[in-house]
Amino acid sequence: MLDRSFLKSGHTPTLFAAFLYFDFSFMVWVLLGPLGVAIAKQFHLDPAQKGLMVAIPVLSGALLRLVAGVLVDRIGPKRTGVIGQLIVMGGLAAAWMLGVHNYNQVLALGVLLGVAGASFAVALPLASRWYPPEYQGLALGIAGAGNSGTALAALFAPLLARSFGWTNVVGLAILPLAVAFIVYVLFAKDAPERPAPKRLAEYLDVLKVPDAWWLMLLYGVTFGGFVGLSSSLTIYFNSEYKLDPVVAGFFTSGCVFAGSFIRPVGGALADRFGGVRTLIVVYALAALGLATASFQMPTAWVALGVLLFSMMALGAGNGAVFQLAPQRFRKEIGVMTGLIGMTGGIGGFYLASSLGLAKKVTGSYQLGFLGFAALAVFALLALLALRNQWRAVWPTLSASDAAPVRV
Numbered sequence: 001m002l003d004r005s006f007l008k009s010g011h012t013p014t015l016f017a018a019f020l021y022f023d024f025s026f027m028v029w030v031l032l033g034p035l036g037v038a039i040a041k042q043f044h045l046d047p048a049q050k051g052l053m054v055a056i057p058v059l060s061g062a063l064l065r066l067v068a069g070v071l072v073d074r075i076g077p078k079r080t081g082v083i084g085q086l087i088v089m090g091g092l093a094a095a096w097m098l099g100v101h102n103y104n105q106v107l108a109l110g111v112l113l114g115v116a117g118a119s120f121a122v123a124l125p126l127a128s129r130w131y132p133p134e135y136q137g138l139a140l141g142i143a144g145a146g147n148s149g150t151a152l153a154a155l156f157a158p159l160l161a162r163s164f165g166w167t168n169v170v171g172l173a174i175l176p177l178a179v180a181f182i183v184y185v186l187f188a189k190d191a192p193e194r195p196a197p198k199r200l201a202e203y204l205d206v207l208k209v210p211d212a213w214w215l216m217l218l219y220g221v222t223f224g225g226f227v228g229l230s231s232s233l234t235i236y237f238n239s240e241y242k243l244d245p246v247v248a249g250f251f252t253s254g255c256v257f258a259g260s261f262i263r264p265v266g267g268a269l270a271d272r273f274g275g276v277r278t279l280i281v282v283y284a285l286a287a288l289g290l291a292t293a294s295f296q297m298p299t300a301w302v303a304l305g306v307l308l309f310s311m312m313a314l315g316a317g318n319g320a321v322f323q324l325a326p327q328r329f330r331k332e333i334g335v336m337t338g339l340i341g342m343t344g345g346i347g348g349f350y351l352a353s354s355l356g357l358a359k360k361v362t363g364s365y366q367l368g369f370l371g372f373a374a375l376a377v378f379a380l381l382a383l384l385a386l387r388n389q390w391r392a393v394w395p396t397l398s399a400s401d402a403a404p405v406r407v
Helices: 004-009 012-029 036-043 047-075 077-098 103-117 120-128 133-164 166-172 174-187 200-208 210-241 245-261 263-273 275-293 300-328 333-362 366-396
Strands: none
Touching: 012 047, 012 077, 012 103, 012 120, 012 133, 012 174, 036 047, 036 103, 036 133, 036 166, 036 210, 036 245, 047 077, 047 103, 047 120, 047 210, 047 333, 077 103, 077 120, 077 166, 077 174, 120 133, 120 333, 133 166, 133 210, 133 245, 133 263, 133 300, 166 174, 200 210, 200 333, 210 245, 210 275, 210 300, 210 333, 210 366, 245 263, 245 300, 263 275, 263 300, 275 300, 275 366, 300 333, 333 366
């Protein structure tokens, strides 16, 4: 998969720096999920409050991705990334030193963590602009595999919280962020190919193109499902199967690692067979997995297997969507990454909050899972309807705007 022609076609140090920055930023973005059991115990939160707590960083990150996407096109991805990382490290240091004393302050911390989630709209354009169209799926799959940082949070945060207290984990998170920042400053480099700056209103002209909305919807399902589950599964396994928070974190990290590291595979498959063909399979599998997960499994291990299957389908879909996006909107990839990432975050906010609300109202997570499975089915039907149109129209677009896509 990583042949010599791929390595020569782009800038490997930038690709690595983008991955590491993305990875540790995502670790921090979903930090409240793995810490959720400890936070809920301290502040006596009900299921709906827990759901909102883990959903707020996702929503904040979604909205800030649009801001980051515009900044990427105006001042470049490297500068935008430096600014974002400094804000996150400074905010975490302030929260650690001043303390977090009530639920409202937890939500405020969640808003700050959204800045880390906006890294998506920086890391992907940073990598994308270095690679030709035939390697977009693989390059963005590698950079996007940084969403494995959510697994690092699930793996280590509950254990550290037990030993040092959850507020100290907020301070400890600064250490890996500082390492990523140093690597980023030293090795990341903006590509020579850079779109000319536009007026702010011009960046939203892409919203006049129906394909932009469809790509946003598609990612809203794949990434929304991935990050929504990443934020919620520690609480889910603890609530449904009475697992110790540390063990629940291990289960969650397994799901997240599976979904993260199959992302480059999804991108490579999309490069070979076409993004639409790959996504059709992905949505069918994701809908099946999420619908199955809605039923109470007999053991936590069976539930883990079902959720691993679902997360792998969603992770492959994340890579496949970003095989299509830079080919259709290469000149606007910065703002499109922000817009697509924004809807992905909104999808995650919906899933995380709906799971908590369903649990509070019905005593079960089932309606939350089934609602998202229905969205996957809708995305599948939309792709089947769009496939022939995209096959006919996309190759006729100017080579400066798109390259032929295998649909």
